[in-house]
Amino acid sequence: MAETTWQVVADELRHLYAGPTAEQFALADTLMIPLAADTPTPVTAALLRAQLTKPLRLREYPGIDDPEYDYLASVAAETSLRIPAIEEIGSRNLLDAWLEVAWARRTVHHLERLQPEVGDVAVTVRRRKPDEDRYGQISSISLTGQLNFRGGLGRRAWPHTVKRLVKMGDGDHGELLTKAREEAVAEDRHPERVSNRELALLDTWKVPRRPSLADCQAFQEALDKATAERPMQVVLENHPALLANVIAGHHGIWVRSQVRLGDRYVPDFLIASQTSEGLRWHLVELESPTARLTNVGDHRESPTLRHAIDQIQDWREWLKTNLLSARAALPGITVDARGLIIMGREDVTDSAREIRDRRDANDRISIRTYDWLLRAAMKAETTLPGLLDTETGDLSRDW
Structure with a gap:
């Protein structure tokens, strides 16, 4: 699903780190597991699952290594998110939950920075040519926070990769819009294959x-x-x-x-x-x-x-x-x-x-x-x- 208003997407992502849901609190009370009120929703789910792993014979997740934790720490640092020490996280299931939270906070931060709207042109870095800019006209925003560009074919970008956002009222919007359209056309190798x-x-x-x-x-x-x-x-x-x-x-x-x-x-x-x-x-x-x-x-x-x-x-x-x-x-x-x-x-x-x-x-x-x-x-x-x-x-x- 996709939205056209960045505030709606940001609000949905904020729910991930707003704290446990009412259902999670109820389950934690039943299992007599203490939950902090600021424990992010995905982390709460991982903690509850860990408690039920043996009784329900669920798949156990392996431990994590230093590079995995270092990546989490680097993403968390971008929004000053406090995360547990590597020893406290322990399993990859809990690491993935903290990553989901860190990604969501980073995405919300950059959505607020950019305030993207449909029709704006996003300037990003090309994946294989970091010295060249890439242009895309925003058509919608996924609920994950990704900016979707006109032209389809998977053309999109995460907000944190956007170097500059050119609003529709900016003086060079027309010039960059032309570049965005030219790129979209150039990347479509088989326009005749329509859906x-x-x-x-x-x-x-x-x-x-x-x-x-x-x-x-x-x-x-x-x-x-x-x-x-x-x-x-x-x-x-x-x-x-x-x-x-x-x-x-x-x-x-x-x-x-x-x-x-x-x-x-x-x-x-x-x-x-x-x-x-x-x-x-x-x-x-x-x-x-x-x-x-x-x-x-x-x-x-x-x-x-x-x-x-x-x-x-x-x-x-x-x-x-x-x-x-x-x-x-x-x-x-x-x-x-x-x-x-x-x-x-x-x-x-x-x-x-x-x-x-x-x-x-x-x-x-x-x-x-x-x-x-x-x-x-x-x-x-x-x-x-x-x-x-x-x-x-x-x-x-x-x-």
Whole structure:
């Protein structure tokens, strides 16, 4: 379990060294064992257990050695905790109880020193590179007192290891927050391996079937009339199977429209597909069906196509600096998510084969026409889904 308020965690830890519980006092009276009112709860439990070891045939704990006691003494000294002499402790069971108390007091001391809040950035020392700082944005606080960092994957730190805590109102919070997010992303070696809980975030947009005749007819009618991008956006929002059909995803495909990336960007569609290798995303930009892919005179990329390519590159740049927050709504998305541009009609005077091949190979951006999308949908009953993957060679191993 985890909390978002450090005072709650500190109060829970204080109970460990506040003295015996009422139940412990009652048991001690029954066994006629004297208990001091300031005996920490874990220590009391160890003392009671020691009294019951032989009658209940419990496992006996071995004695302790000097290095073990020295470690306890060093932790206890950090908060001026008075501990018994090594001879009085005797068994490892009692040593462990005193360690639990010493850790709790140290943790409470540093929680009070730092007063950490969700959103603060903690600066700690790297385990294997003590000369380098490590950054983490606090997402919650475990009941043990550990500070949990955004990004998961076991990213956390004990309060006593924090060199500096940067509050959200501090001047350099933004700079260090960026570093924390970059580190979280860098440490995630397999972002495509998302959990069932993360997948559940996409349930609303899951596409359960292939395109139907009704999907194809609605798309054809919109395409015949459209002179701008908007009608095509609407028909694809109403018939998402048309887009889902061109991506391979044996374990599920999801289509989301008009997803906001920060305050500046809104991709027309995002497609997620899951294979045995995990989740992958496509960034989809629509342009008008009347737009040309190439210039009439020189057959280079038209201004409309150039704009569409720039859009996808802008989205990727945004993801580079906001990837961790983006994954909260788009689990598993990466900065190099494949791009898909759909624009124009098939036209022998508008051949863009060389441009498409180059963009596919160099930029992972596929450029296709609306006629291509309709043709893929009309063949849905006779071909496997994933035409785009087949054409680009971007197939998962389970295909």
